[in-house]
Amino acid sequence: MHTYMSVFAIAGALAAGAISPGPSFLFVARNSIALSRNHGVATALGMGSGALIFSVIALLGVHAVFLAVPMIFWLLKILGGAYLVYLAVKIWRSANTPLAQGPETGATNLSLRRAFLFGLFTQLSNPKTAVVFAGVFSALLPQQIPLYFYALIPLVAFLIDAGWYVIVAFVLSAESPRNAYLKYKKIVDSTAGCVMGLLGLKLIFNSR
Numbered sequence: 484m485h486t487y488m489s490v491f492a493i494a495g496a497l498a499a500g501a502i503s504p505g506p507s508f509l510f511v512a513r514n515s516i517a518l519s520r521n522h523g524v525a526t527a528l529g530m531g532s533g534a535l536i537f538s539v540i541a542l543l544g545v546h547a548v549f550l551a552v553p554m555i556f557w558l559l560k561i562l563g564g565a566y567l568v569y570l571a572v573k574i575w576r577s578a579n580t581p582l583a584q585g586p587e588t589g590a591t592n593l594s595l596r597r598a599f600l601f602g603l604f605t606q607l608s609n610p611k612t613a614v615v616f617a618g619v620f621s622a623l624l625p626q627q628i629p630l631y632f633y634a635l636i637p638l639v640a641f642l643i644d645a646g647w648y649v650i651v652a653f654v655l656s657a658e659s660p661r662n663a664y665l666k667y668k669k670i671v672d673s674t675a676g677c678v679m680g681l682l683g684l685k686l687i688f689n690s691r
Contacts, residue, residue, distance in 0.1 A: 529602020
């Protein structure tokens, strides 16, 4: 029973983290509204895959490597911040590009595969998330980790993150949010680009 309680506790902690706003939410929301529901879902699956990878990293104790070799963590933060700035520039540059209404809008600009990969890399771009996973797991995992946890916990992490962002994709790809985006595209894209860029710069300059 104790091991099952650990699973529920970890799931609750990861769900709270997934729901909190950040670059992942911003990117899924924008792809869902600006491109299509399918693009939003593909991005959400990429986010879930990133969470799965982080959970495996945490289970393997890579957090201890970060503590032993701080340069690795510093490098990951620099690379992660640079990637967020790259995404911010792409969003900012597209702010003045009009989109025609219709279900095919934006589909030619970004394939579902690329939407998935952008979601994956956006999730992995913040190495602090790996530390959060490691902290949650350190606090809530049982002292003796059952072998099946190495399959169950990553699956739980994937389902929580992907599930939440799929819900976001379905809600925000509805007609009303989409029409609002088309009307205020320049403002929305410019704001989204600024926020994501600031998050990336914060990650870079706080890497010391």
